């Protein structure tokens with residue numbers, strides 16, 4: 001079930017998130033965690049902060065073995081209502097354009113995993129680098 005968050009200042013909460021589609025190919029679905037989020041209104045946009053800790057299973061892109069890693073995410077996005085504002089904010093924040101008065105949290109977290117999920121074992125752990 002998606003988490004729908006109203007675009008309103010001071011909105012904050014913790015939700016159970018289960019991501020099982022749209023994930024990077026190297027991750028083994030589902031990815032589950034508790035996510036804390038907070039919205040703060042700015043002049044013409046909102047800052048969305050979210051944080052979560054989780055353990056993810058993934059396929060190491062070097063040795064192709066299944067592996068597990070802990071992920072600690074703490075990030076802030078700028079939610080804008082139009083493309084012009086998004087462009088102006090690009091140098092300072094990661095802007096996301098929102099259509100409407102609320103948004104779905106999950107797709108933003110899927111995007112986060114595309115950026116943050118591990119790619120490879122550390123060299124000591126990787127089977128390929130031991131041979």
Ligand SMILES: [Zn+2]
Pocket residue numbers: 060061062063064065120121125126127128
């Ligand atoms: Zn490896």
